[in-house]
Amino acid sequence: xxxxxxxxxxxxxxxxENATMNCSYKTSINNLQWYxxxxxxxxxxxxxIRSNEREKHSGRLRVTLDTSKKSSSLLITASRAADTAxxxxxxxxxxxxxxxxxxxxxxxxxxx
Amino acid sequence: xxxxxxxPKYLVTxxxxxxxxxxxxxxxxxxMYWYKQDSKKFLKIMFSYNNKELxxxxxxxxxxxxxxxxxxxxxxxxxxxxxGDSAVYFCASSxxxxxxxxxxxxxxxLTVT
Numbered sequence: 001x002x003x004x005x006x007x008x009x010x011x012x013x014x015x016x017e018n019a020t021m022n023c024s025y026k027t028s029i030n031n032l033q034w035y036x037x038x039x040x041x042x043x044x045x046x047x048x049i050r051s052n053e054r055e056k057h058s059g060r061l062r063v064t065l066d067t068s069k070k071s072s073s074l075l076i077t078a079s080r081a082a083d084t085a086x087x088x089x090x091x092x093x094x095x096x097x098x099x100x101x102x103x104x105x106x107x108x109x110x111x112x
Numbered sequence: 113x114x115x116x117x118x119x120p121k122y123l124v125t126x127x128x129x130x131x132x133x134x135x136x137x138x139x140x141x142x143x144m145y146w147y148k149q150d151s152k153k154f155l156k157i158m159f160s161y162n163n164k165e166l167x168x169x170x171x172x173x174x175x176x177x178x179x180x181x182x183x184x185x186x187x188x189x190x191x192x193x194x195x196g197d198s199a200v201y202f203c204a205s206s207x208x209x210x211x212x213x214x215x216x217x218x219x220x221x222l223t224v225t
Contacts (some may be wrong), residue, residue, distance in 0.1 A: 042216030092211030
């Protein structure tokens with residue numbers, strides 16, 4: 001399996017509800033990043049959390065990192081139809097080649 | 113004023129042909145990348161260049177050859193295209209600390225028939 005795995009693979013909620021996506025990884029990281037991808041577009045960076053940080057906020061986004069469990073979560077509060085997209089976590093590995101390793105993403109659908 | 117632009121957006125070609133994808137970034141970043149996204153949305157790094165020097169080559173077949181004429185450009189040439197090369201190819205760039213935020217282009221959807 002991959003270094004970063006998102007869960008669930010797909011999530012469908014009503015507008016206004018909160019959406020939570022999870023990411024698990026296997027090896028030690030320098031940082032973990034979340035990206036959004038709208039259909040037919042490139043990925044857009046949302047937030048970066050370093051290995052020594054536990055929580056970070058950006059607008060309606062809240063990211064947590066638990067290095068002991070090797071997991072992270074992305075919470076989107078008060079979801080909007082425009083939040084419909086795929087969300088990817090990417091881990092920056094400490095060892096080996098300096099690169100970001102992406103998971104397969106969570107497909108989020110916000111129903112109006 | 114697109115930060116990372118790649119052309120073409122769509123590329124349809126036959127097996128055995130040779131094709132190129134071009135990428136340019138106007139962000140002043142030092143590092144550029146090629147990623148491949150398959151039909152299951154899995155995104156995998158292929159190459160990265162820092163100041164025109166190749167720093168990552170992820171066991172990509174020799175048919176793929178990146179070229180970086182300057183730090184603002186990173187092109188991808190593919191020889192003898194195969195059906196399995198069909199995917200969306202993304203160019204990206206980053207600046208400063210290693211493994212910082214990536215800025216992606218909008219992708220090139222390659223279809224090999």
